[in-house]
Amino acid sequence: xxxxxxxxxxxxxxxxxxxxxxxxxxxxxxxxxxxxxxxxxxxxxxxxxxxxxxxxxxxxxxxxxxxxxxxxxxxxxxxxxxxxxxxxxxxxxxxxxxxxxxxxxxxxxxxxxxxxxxxxxxxxxxxxxxxxxxxxxxxxxxxxxxxxxxxxxxxxxxxxxxxxxxxxxxxxxxxxxxxxxxxxxxxxxxxxxxxxxxxxxxxxxxxxxxxxxxxxxxxxxxxxxxxxxxxxxxxxxxxxxxxxxxxxxxxxxxxxxxxxxxxxxxxxxxxxxxxxxxxxxxxxxxxxxxxxxxxxxxxxxxxxxxxxxxxxxxxxxxxxxxxxxxxxxxxxxxxxxxxxxxxxxxxxxxxxxxxxxxxxxxxxxxxxxxxxxxxxxxxxxxxxxxxxxxxxxxxxxxxxxxxxxxxxxxxxxxxxxxxxxxxxxxxxxxxxxxxxxxxxxxxxxxxxxxxxxxxxxxxx
Amino acid sequence: xxxxxxxxxxxxxxxxxxxxxxxxxxxxxxxxxxxxxxxxxxxxxxxxxxxxxxxxxxxxxxxxxxxxxxxxxxxxxxxxxxxxxxxxxxxxxxxxxxxxxxxxxxxxxxxxxxxxxxxxxxxxxxxxxxxxxxxxxxxxxxxxxxxxxxxxxxxxxxxxxxxxxxxxxxxxxxxxxxxxxxxxxxxxxxxxxxxxxxxxxxxxxxxxxxxxxxxxxxxxxxxxxxxxxxxxxxxxxxxxxxxxxxxxxxxxxxxxxxxxxxxxxxxxxxxxxxxxxxxxxxxxxxxxxxxxxxxxxxxxxxxxxxxxxxxxxxx
Numbered sequence: 001x002x003x004x005x006x007x008x009x010x011x012x013x014x015x016x017x018x019x020x021x022x023x024x025x026x027x028x029x030x031x032x033x034x035x036x037x038x039x040x041x042x043x044x045x046x047x048x049x050x051x052x053x054x055x056x057x058x059x060x061x062x063x064x065x066x067x068x069x070x071x072x073x074x075x076x077x078x079x080x081x082x083x084x085x086x087x088x089x090x091x092x093x094x095x096x097x098x099x100x101x102x103x104x105x106x107x108x109x110x111x112x113x114x115x116x117x118x119x120x121x122x123x124x125x126x127x128x129x130x131x132x133x134x135x136x137x138x139x140x141x142x143x144x145x146x147x148x149x150x151x152x153x154x155x156x157x158x159x160x161x162x163x164x165x166x167x168x169x170x171x172x173x174x175x176x177x178x179x180x181x182x183x184x185x186x187x188x189x190x191x192x193x194x195x196x197x198x199x200x201x202x203x204x205x206x207x208x209x210x211x212x213x214x215x216x217x218x219x220x221x222x223x224x225x226x227x228x229x230x231x232x233x234x235x236x237x238x239x240x241x242x243x244x245x246x247x248x249x250x251x252x253x254x255x256x257x258x259x260x261x262x263x264x265x266x267x268x269x270x271x272x273x274x275x276x277x278x279x280x281x282x283x284x285x286x287x288x289x290x291x292x293x294x295x296x297x298x299x300x301x302x303x304x305x306x307x308x309x310x311x312x313x314x315x316x317x318x319x320x321x322x323x324x325x326x327x328x329x330x331x332x333x334x335x336x337x338x339x340x341x342x343x344x345x346x347x348x349x350x351x352x353x354x355x356x357x358x359x360x361x362x363x364x365x366x367x368x369x370x371x372x373x374x375x376x377x378x379x380x381x382x383x384x385x386x387x388x389x390x391x392x393x394x395x396x397x398x399x400x401x402x403x404x405x406x407x408x409x410x411x412x413x414x415x416x417x418x419x420x421x422x423x424x425x426x427x428x429x430x431x432x433x434x435x436x437x438x439x440x441x442x443x444x445x446x447x448x449x450x451x452x453x454x455x456x457x458x459x460x
Numbered sequence: 461x462x463x464x465x466x467x468x469x470x471x472x473x474x475x476x477x478x479x480x481x482x483x484x485x486x487x488x489x490x491x492x493x494x495x496x497x498x499x500x501x502x503x504x505x506x507x508x509x510x511x512x513x514x515x516x517x518x519x520x521x522x523x524x525x526x527x528x529x530x531x532x533x534x535x536x537x538x539x540x541x542x543x544x545x546x547x548x549x550x551x552x553x554x555x556x557x558x559x560x561x562x563x564x565x566x567x568x569x570x571x572x573x574x575x576x577x578x579x580x581x582x583x584x585x586x587x588x589x590x591x592x593x594x595x596x597x598x599x600x601x602x603x604x605x606x607x608x609x610x611x612x613x614x615x616x617x618x619x620x621x622x623x624x625x626x627x628x629x630x631x632x633x634x635x636x637x638x639x640x641x642x643x644x645x646x647x648x649x650x651x652x653x654x655x656x657x658x659x660x661x662x663x664x665x666x667x668x669x670x671x672x673x674x675x676x677x678x679x680x681x682x683x684x685x686x687x688x689x690x691x692x693x694x695x696x697x698x699x700x701x702x703x704x705x706x707x708x709x710x711x712x713x714x715x716x717x718x719x720x721x722x723x724x725x726x727x728x729x730x731x732x733x734x735x736x737x738x739x740x741x742x743x744x745x746x747x748x749x750x751x752x753x754x755x756x757x758x759x760x761x762x763x764x765x766x767x768x769x770x771x772x773x774x775x
């Protein structure tokens with residue numbers, strides 16, 4: 001009896017915690033995830049593209065025949081795509097590598113796929129900029145003559161960090177654009193230090209010579225899509241070829257050379273998959289699946305009470321706690337909810353109900369067999385366990401297969417479904433065997449005699 | 461005790477009737493369309509563009525615009541009082557899509573894009589291959605797990621095989637439904653449908669395992685009874701649970717089917733058929749296969765009365 005009391009207290013605390021997390025109230029900082037800039041983001045249910053509307057684009061390396069993918073090229077491409085996506089001002093855009101030659105970009109709220117694709121595929125603009133005596137650092141975001149609104153656009157995006165753009169309204173003059181470059185490579189000088197050697201095109205070399213000869217001793221910023229890549233000092237007039245030296249690591253030098261060379265992406269990318277869902281359709285889906293879920297669950301609850309009476313009522317209470325556990329975990333992890341994900345969750349509710357049904361049927365059998373309620377509860381649970389465990393494990397196996405399959409192809413539908421169902425199945429075992437059992441023990445545990453009231457309670 | 465195991469001939473015949481349409485469809489489709497299943501663009505590549513207009517449009521008129529632009533292989537469905545058109549055609553480039561949008565707007569007035577999906581053919585092929593592997597991998601893993609979980613009874617491997625046969629039965633019955641709906645309403649097997657089928661597999665096995673678990677327990681408890689009698693007893697002992705569980709799952713699925721919005725209808729309907737099939741196959745296929753294997757006869761032989769020894773025991 002003491003154990004049961006302790007268990008009841010633990011359940012009450014866990015349930016209260018889950019309810020607290022699920023409720024849309026402010027949560028303390030330690031409970032909340034921080035974003036990249038260290039800013040805490042409020043706990044909320046993340047909705048997938050199909051529920052809030054948006055666009056998903058999958059890009060694939062499109063290499064000419066016979067050319068191999070350079071190591072690290074996809075990583076660089078991913079970073080560039082990410083930067084461009086952020087320039088769209090999309091909140092919570094997710095850019096991920098898929099396999100070894102694909103990138104997916106999920107853009108919630110972007111309902112015009114055409115614009116998104118244009119932005120992602122556009123070749124980035126490389127510029128040589130006159131810093132006008134200002135100290136420009138790698139990673140700074142600046143306005144240039146060619147892109148006079150870069151800072152403004154950047155600050156409009158919700159994840160913007162104002163300290164990255166210290167020069168606000170100022171527009172730096174563009175001296176030359178990337179088309180003056182013929183090529184750029186990373187290499188080591190005679191002391192083993194990494195540098196970037198570059199060659200200029202015929203017409204470009206005249207331009208470059210004119211500018212560099214007039215600005216010897218001055219810094220010159222190399223800027224891609226408004227972001228400063230490097231700001232070397234001009235040491236001599238450059239006509240055909242030049243060298244950028246600095247404290248580069250091998251990786252930095254390579255990355256800089258690639259970005260200078262391609263102006264943008266180190267590999268050509270083609271769009272292999274686009275899907276876009278309007279926000280209204282998403283909202284309709286949220287509403288209708290919410291109603292469907294509530295009515296579906298309500299009728300299951302009713303069925304359980306009609307079928308199993310008081311234990312059914314206890315199971316319902318346990319299931320309610322189970323629902324809150326699930327939602328709390330969705331918020332904490334966080335799990336992105338999709339339409340399929342919600343279905344997976346509802347199905348796991350079905351599995352959780354099934355576990356209770358298996359137990360109660362066993363319980364009734366044991367009571368019919370003449371056991372006292374206390375023993376019947378224990379026997380019912382321990383006899384039902386192998387069936388529940390084995391059957392749930394086979395479900396988990398197919399969830400795992402689905403998850404791997406979904407992960408490989410950026411099929412977030414399949415992945416989300418497998419995740420919520422799998423999570424639900426694990427939690428359902430916990431709910432049935434810890435929460436429902438504790439409730440049943442508290443209800444029947446001290447009845448060692450077969451009594452009329454025990455019969456009425458269990459309804460066998 | 462009602463002797464379910466003696467009516468194997470009937471149970472297997474019913475299964476054959478429901479499995480047959482899928483097989484016939486695959487043969488027919490393989491010959492006429494060059495692919496066994498009505499695969500959606502998730503597997504073949506292509507474009508699905510759903511646009512809504514301020515006025516009702518005729519599918520044929522919408523299609524004509526695409527045919528004129530050189531997309532002969534275009535199909536158009538309209539939904540939502542003919543105001544929304546679902547257009548399926550080949551993958552296109554952006555400027556080409558812009559031209560088509562202008563052509564549509566020129567004829568039918570301003571349009572709103574509801575959904576747009578475009579997938580290259582090579583990735584589609586990869587996805588369908590991976591889907592097949594996912595299905596095969598899930599089946600093999602489940603078979604192995606069951607064989608291991610039932611290692612305490614004689615012939616544990618049979619349990620795995622019987623569960624997997626029941627599982628394949630459910631996949632085929634689900635495909636039968638999909639085949640019929642493909643002919644009637646143009647349904648296709650898309651990523652979500654595949655998810656439904658994989659769920660059906662998980663659930664079907666789940667259900668089979670519950671009966672097998674009772675069998676595992678009863679074999680040790682009723683050592684003097686024949687296998688057929690123990691199997692029959694196990695089915696009947698778990699019958700209430702089977703029915704109760706089925707009702708709760710149906711309650712949830714029907715609620716989503718009726719209220720869950722159009723996006724989920726095909727998904728849930730497919731799952732519903734698969735679940736009913738799964739419930740049937742657990743009782744009337746998987747367990748019966750074990751008995752048939754034990755008696756070394758597909759159908760019940762009247763000469764051998766497996767239930768006679770146990771018929772004195774009350775249910």
